Amino acid sequence: MMSLATTSRATPSPSLDAPIETTRASAYLIPTDRPEADGTYAWQSTTIVVTEVSAGGRTGLGYTYTHKAVTSLISDTLGEVVRHRNVLDPPAAWRAMVRATRNIGRDGLAATAISALDTAIWDLKAKLLGVPLASLFGRFREAVPIYGSGGFTTYTDADLREQLSGWVEREGCSCVKMKIGADPERDPHRVAEAKRAIGTNKLFVDANGSYSVKQALVLSDRFAAEWDVRWFEEPVSSDDLAGLSLIRARAPSGMDIAAGEYGYDTDYFRRMLSFGAVDVQQADVTRCGGYTGLLQVAALCEAHHTDLSGHCAPSLHLPVLCAVPRLRNLEWFHDHVRIEQMLFDGAPEPMNGVLRPDPTRPGHGLTFKFKDAERYRVA
Numbered sequence: 001m002m003s004l005a006t007t008s009r010a011t012p013s014p015s016l017d018a019p020i021e022t023t024r025a026s027a028y029l030i031p032t033d034r035p036e037a038d039g040t041y042a043w044q045s046t047t048i049v050v051t052e053v054s055a056g057g058r059t060g061l062g063y064t065y066t067h068k069a070v071t072s073l074i075s076d077t078l079g080e081v082v083r084h085r086n087v088l089d090p091p092a093a094w095r096a097m098v099r100a101t102r103n104i105g106r107d108g109l110a111a112t113a114i115s116a117l118d119t120a121i122w123d124l125k126a127k128l129l130g131v132p133l134a135s136l137f138g139r140f141r142e143a144v145p146i147y148g149s150g151g152f153t154t155y156t157d158a159d160l161r162e163q164l165s166g167w168v169e170r171e172g173c174s175c176v177k178m179k180i181g182a183d184p185e186r187d188p189h190r191v192a193e194a195k196r197a198i199g200t201n202k203l204f205v206d207a208n209g210s211y212s213v214k215q216a217l218v219l220s221d222r223f224a225a226e227w228d229v230r231w232f233e234e235p236v237s238s239d240d241l242a243g244l245s246l247i248r249a250r251a252p253s254g255m256d257i258a259a260g261e262y263g264y265d266t267d268y269f270r271r272m273l274s275f276g277a278v279d280v281q282q283a284d285v286t287r288c289g290g291y292t293g294l295l296q297v298a299a300l301c302e303a304h305h306t307d308l309s310g311h312c313a314p315s316l317h318l319p320v321l322c323a324v325p326r327l328r329n330l331e332w333f334h335d336h337v338r339i340e341q342m343l344f345d346g347a348p349e350p351m352n353g354v355l356r357p358d359p360t361r362p363g364h365g366l367t368f369k370f371k372d373a374e375r376y377r378v379a
């Protein structure tokens with residue numbers, strides 16, 4: 001029998017073993033800098049829902065890009081579910097939130113609410129422990145490679161060339177992504193313009209599910225042969241797993257097929273991976289259940305020998321992507337980069353095509369500028 005002196009059972013101090021006290025949420029609608037569209041959707045504003053969770057005299061911050069309706073779900077229904085739970089156990093709070101949303105539909109809006117709260121609870125735990133989140137998760141890597149993403153179908157050729165070459169020259173990106181699919185007849189011309197702007201750097205395209213399987217197969221051959229396109233995202237709907245896996249099998253060998261940004265639960269990713277639908281699995285921490293959900297997706301990717309790519313919200317993804325076993329890259333998405341640099345202190349800045357978590361900031365290191373954001377507030 002071990003003596004008390006040699007037993008190393010961790011006993012959190014009373015101040016750390018803190019119950020969650022309050023949750024708050026607010027929503028902000030931020031106009032885009034120019035009209036934006038992809039292959040299947042057009043928009044002129046983006047809504048961010050921000051949540052704060054407090055315990056032990058500290059506050060954790062989380063957010064998601066979703067509808068303002070989510071604010072009441074966070075502050076009322078889910079706020080009640082997580083209140084009084086131990087902030088040191090984010091997975092237990094996550095499980096309780098998943099159960100509480102069963103009868104209202106766990107996917108979609110509810111999943112974005114769970115994601116925002118989960119990231120806030122992890123942030124708060126790391127702050128109470130006084131460590132950066134990347135250290136709390138435990139790292140596989142010190143830095144996360146990014147790729148510039150935008151190239152909206154509303155842009156002129158000059159806008160497209162300027163934005164894509166800017167990421168190569170300024171941020172040091174060796175890969176950049178553009179939207180296609182709004183006008184398939186014009187896509188080859190736009191892809192040629194983009195490739196001309198970035199030279200030997202790698203071009204990715206994202207059709208947001210707008211093509212048919214046959215259209216996508218013809219274009220994948222042409223994109224690869226003429227403009228060396230290396231990544232074809234959602235060539236067909238991400239719900240068409242048979243279509244995706246057929247395209248994956250037939251596409252040129254240097255071209256990866258990617259999808260997964262609309263995944264809200266772990267089963268979604270299991271189905272996509274076990275179907276062999278993608279070369280690169282995408283996931284979005286603001287939709288897939290926060291850091292707890294993303295770490296589950298990362299384990300699935302490891303078991304399926306498939307790289308994971310972080311979708312949008314780069315500042316929030318950074319710490320957890322340091323901790324996933326198989327990482328391809330993180331999307332440096334124009335809309336979200338603009339919002340995060342405008343409204344958050346501590347938003348990471350890329351250098352030579354990578355982001356590094358700030359080791360001097362506990363948690364994810366982000367602070368929301370509530371005063372500056374007030375003019376955009378809608379809930």
Ligand SMILES: [Mg+2]
Nearest residue numbers: 206208233261
């Ligand atoms: Mg996409």
